[in-house]
Amino acid sequence: MPVIDRGRVVGALRRWLLAGLLVLIPLIVTIWxxxxxxxxxxxxxxxxxxxWQPERWLGMRPPGMGVLLAVAIVLGVGALASNYVGNQLVAWWHALLQRIPVVRSIYSGVKQVSDTLLSDKGNAFRQALLVQWPRDGMWTIAFLTGAPGGDVARHLPPQDYLSVYVPTTPxxxxxxxxxVHRRDVVPLAMSVDEALTYVISMGVIVPGGRKGALPVHAPAAEPR
Known part of the structure; x- marks a missing residue:
């Protein structure tokens, strides 16, 4: 009767378990x-x-109809806000919300972030950079967000300095x-999406399909 190597069996089961989790976890999270x-x-x-409810004329509520309605509402609001009259209404609505004490702080913060990330006029997250952080000799991924402005520009000339965002991982x-000074920034050829994937994966997923996890052989400690 053949002898079963329990160590090899346990090792194979562990590999299969990890391989199954690597396949199923992203799929399950995406579906969820x-x-x-x-x-x-x-x-x-x-x-x-x-x-007008679908149950009245279909007898059921088909899944996804709310998504179509939400997209139609967003497109309608966008079309309305793109013309002169709609732009004036948006400005009036913005001024009204700015006068409400609690709503003002929430609305202003969210609007500034959305304007920065989604507006075509902004230049945030348009380029991936390589900067030394948190000290010289240590490098990380950063994203260009603009140039110093306001009173800061008097002390840090925009022609010499860049405003960058250094994300955390994961x-x-x-x-x-x-x-940071322009001379301390290294522009990267990778896209913003590739750089974000690189950051989120903690350097494991490298743009170009290469593996980023390489063995590091630390030098042996010298005997005392």
Whole structure:
């Protein structure tokens, strides 16, 4: 009767388990996020009058109709805000919300972030950079956000300095805003999406398909 090597069996089971988790976890999380987004957007149908509800004329609520309605609302608001009259209404609405004490702080912060990230006029996150952080000799990925402005520009000339955002890993929504000299910045050929993937994966997923995790052989400690 053949002898079973328990160590090899345990090692194979461990490899299979990790391989299965690497395949299933991203798939499950993606499906869960999509299901949450679709189910949340489907609640947009609740704003319709009862006579217009899909249950009245279809006998059921097809999944995804709320997504179509939400997209139609966003497109309609965008089309309205793109003309002169709509632009004036948006300005009036913005001025009104600025006068409400608690709402003002929340709305202003969210609007500034969305304007920076989504506006075509902004230049945030348009280029991936390589900077030394948090000290000389240590390098990390950063993103160009602009140039020093306001009173800061008197002390740090925009022609000499850049405003950059240094994200944290693996959550790039947190990070540091710093202003560095142009000579201390190395522009990267990778896109912003590739750089974000590089940051989120903690350097494991390298743009170009190469593996970033390489063995590091530390020198042996000298005997005392």
């Amino acid at each position: 996020v999509l299901d949450w987004v679709i189910s949340t957007l489907d609640q947009t149908l609740d704003i319709l009058p009862d006579a 959550n790039p929504t947190g990070g540091y805003f710093v202003m």
